[in-house]
Amino acid sequence: MRLRRAIGWHRPDVLSVDCFDTLLLRGIESEEDRIRRLGFRIAASLEPRGIRVDPQAVASTRLAAARAEYRAAAREDREARHDTILGLQCLALGLDPSFAGPAAPLAEAEIEQETCDLRPNLPLAKLLREVRRRGTRVIVVSDMYLPATAILRLLENAGVAGDVDRVYSSSDHGATKRAGRLFDVVVKAEGVRADRMLHAGDCRLGDLEAPRRRGIAAVRLPRHHLTLARSMRRAGNLIVGEPAHV
CATH class of the missing domain: 1.10.150 (DNA polymerase; domain 1)
Structure with a gap:
């Protein structure tokens, strides 16, 4: 797994992961x-x-x-x-x-x-458990309109809340991953240097480029087949005159 190799290389004090389409998975529905x-x-x-x-x-x-x-x-x-x-x-x-x-x-x-609708990413959850047992702090950082309390409920309902130490949601802090400012909030709250943190998620901008601009190591975990399937579904919706998700 790409993330396992990155953890072995960087040996972070804090491992940060995205929530939706990373730790909790959706289907192709718009x-x-x-x-x-x-x-x-x-x-x-x-x-x-x-x-x-x-x-x-x-x-x-x-x-x-x-x-x-x-x-x-x-x-x-x-x-x-x-x-x-x-x-x-x-x-x-x-x-x-x-x-x-x-x-x-x-x-x-x-x-x-x-x-x-959501299902847990069980291989990732297993890796997070291993990392936490070795003493690395594991957090979820999400660009989402839901507050952290609601995201935590979804993690609990999926059976993976015990694999993370804290949840950060952009809606709680008025700052997003994609703009980079949520990572500033996280680094300060966690009391960790940016270069001692590793982030992983599916979005190129919010989960790869933005943290790297903040000095945080990052690895992208894309779901190429899902992206293609959703694109095909959006194209189909446009053909039949239904609104497509942007």
Whole structure:
């Protein structure tokens, strides 16, 4: 394994890994398709409360809210936040704003669906356990709108939370991996020199180029077959007139 060789070469004090498509794996389904399924899950969860909503309206408002929040985040040089996305969705659907809270129906439905959709990268998890037993600290660093507490729940549900010491999410710190500033946060919080850290993940910019610019050794763990499959699926969606995930 590429990462095992890098660990042997660098012998880091802190090993940092990406979460999604690295430690937790997704299939080829696009975000839009996942959100469409989520619309039905949320509609079903609200019905016992006497609230009837159209699943398609739930999905379309969730997508629109995410686009709006990501545009705002790009202007402000930060990561999008899940609570803001859900707050905008509640506003669009006419739901009580409290439904956007961390333990409220909308957020819980998303965690439930992510739990069903994600699977652990078992070979990587095994390597992380070995590394931790040898005394190296293992952390997860993710560019994600979900807070670290939610990501930790997903790791727990996948059975791999015990293989990491801490989770850092860009949405908690207002700084991203791809811009490099989240790595500055991590280095300071961990009390480690940049050259004593090794990072690994699937994204060329956020997981390879950005940490190297910060003096952090990095190795990319690409999933070429998945990238190709998702590209083919997006092309198919465009042909039939459906929105493609960007």
